[in-house]
Amino acid sequence: EPEVTQTPSHQVTQMGQEVILRCVPISNHLYFYWYRQILGQKVEFLVSFYNNEISEKSEIFDDQFSVERPDGSNFTLKIRSTKLEDSAMYFCASSVSGGAKNIQYFGAGTRLSVL
Amino acid sequence: SQKIEQNSEALNIQEGKTATLTCNYTNYSPAYLQWYRQDPGRGPVFLLLIRENEKEKRKERLKVTFDTTLKQSLFHITASQPADSATYLCALGALGGGNKLTFGTGTQLKVEL
Numbered sequence: 001e002p003e004v005t006q007t008p009s010h011q012v013t014q015m016g017q018e019v020i021l022r023c024v025p026i027s028n029h030l031y032f033y034w035y036r037q038i039l040g041q042k043v044e045f046l047v048s049f050y051n052n053e054i055s056e057k058s059e060i061f062d063d064q065f066s067v068e069r070p071d072g073s074n075f076t077l078k079i080r081s082t083k084l085e086d087s088a089m090y091f092c093a094s095s096v097s098g099g100a101k102n103i104q105y106f107g108a109g110t111r112l113s114v115l
Numbered sequence: 116s117q118k119i120e121q122n123s124e125a126l127n128i129q130e131g132k133t134a135t136l137t138c139n140y141t142n143y144s145p146a147y148l149q150w151y152r153q154d155p156g157r158g159p160v161f162l163l164l165i166r167e168n169e170k171e172k173r174k175e176r177l178k179v180t181f182d183t184t185l186k187q188s189l190f191h192i193t194a195s196q197p198a199d200s201a202t203y204l205c206a207l208g209a210l211g212g213g214n215k216l217t218f219g220t221g222t223q224l225k226v227e228l
Contacts, residue, residue, distance in 0.1 A: 004158075031214055042203065043159060048213030056213025072142045091158045098214040100147045100166050106158030 002026045004107035006092050012113045013082050021077045021110045023092030032075045033093040033104060034067065036060070043091065049075065050098070082114045117143045119219035121205060127225045134195050136222045138188040138205035145207035148181055153202045153221065158200070162203075163190075176214050195226045 013019050025032050034046040039058045047057040051066055066078045075094075079086055089111050093104040118141045135190050136207035138148070147166045164170045165181045165188070172179050178191040192199050202223045206216040 013139050031216070033213075035216075035218075043153075043206075043216075043218040045215040045217065048215055050213070054213075056215050058215070089156075093158075095214065099210050100164075100208075102147070102150070102214045102216075103161050103164060104210055104214075104216060105161065106151075109156075111156075 004094055004105050006093055006107035006110050008110060010111045010113070012115065015084055015114055016081050019079050019082055019112065021076045021079075021090050021092075021112070023077075023107060024073050025075055025092065025094030026105055027073070027097075029094035029096050029105070031055075031095045031098055031102070032069070033065075033095075034077045035091045035093065035106075036088040037091065037109075038088045047075070048071075052073065079112075082112075084114050087112055087114045117141070117217060119129065119143070119207060120217040121203075121216060122222040123220065124226060125223040127227060128195055130196060130226055130228050132195055134192040134199070134224055134226070136190040136203050136205075136224065138219055139192070140186050140207060140219075140224065143186075143207055144183075144209070146210040147208050148188050149206045149208065150177075150179055150188075151204040151206060151218075152205055155203075159204055159206075159218075192224075195224075197226045197228060200225045 032049040036040045037043045089109045120139045149164045150162045181190045202221040204221045205219045
């Protein structure tokens with residue numbers, strides 16, 4: 001069964017460093033998302049991406065964050081200058097459709113630890 | 116502000132019984148509601164979607180109801196098994212925008228032998 005893959009599974013970085021989290025969405029999906037989950041808390045929306053542009057972003061997704069679809073298969077989340085509070089599990093998701101048929105398939109996540 | 120509440124305490128039930136999980140929301144008019152399963156250290160896995168004009172949906176041992184007047188969804192697992200032990204998340208979505216899902220905090224279910 002097709003799945004969303006994320007790399008790396010665990011990323012450790014020093015505060016102030018840049019990190020890039022990588023995702024390969026399911027191949028025929030057109031909508032892409034990033035969510036994060038701080039340990040013990042709920043899953044929170046960061047950003048959605050469609051047709052090579054951001055379609056919605058949350059207040060969390062400030063100027064330190066950016067997303068890119070550099071080629072036909074990868075979807076990346078960059079954090080320019082990491083802070084301690086960026087430590088979380090980051091999930092990539094993709095869906096075939098939007099609206100009321102919006103079933104999102106999630107990857108296994110990247111655990112980001114900022115020291 | 117929008118609020119989505121799920122049973123904060125873990126739910127422990129015996130194998131074979133029906134588990135019922137609750138999702139209540141305020142300050143929101145979702146077009147659809149979804150239920151996901153999350154295992155420790157893993158991403159959410161989609162289970163069921165129900166639209167605002169639907170009252171009930173079923174899939175195998177799973178059933179979800181959606182009452183937009185009460186602003187509540189109930190999620191049932193019948194004939195529960197230890198393998199059903201996980202955290203169950205409800206997620207709400209609106210039409211338009213970027214298809215974002217707003218998740219509840221989740222309810223941890225433990226099915227005991």
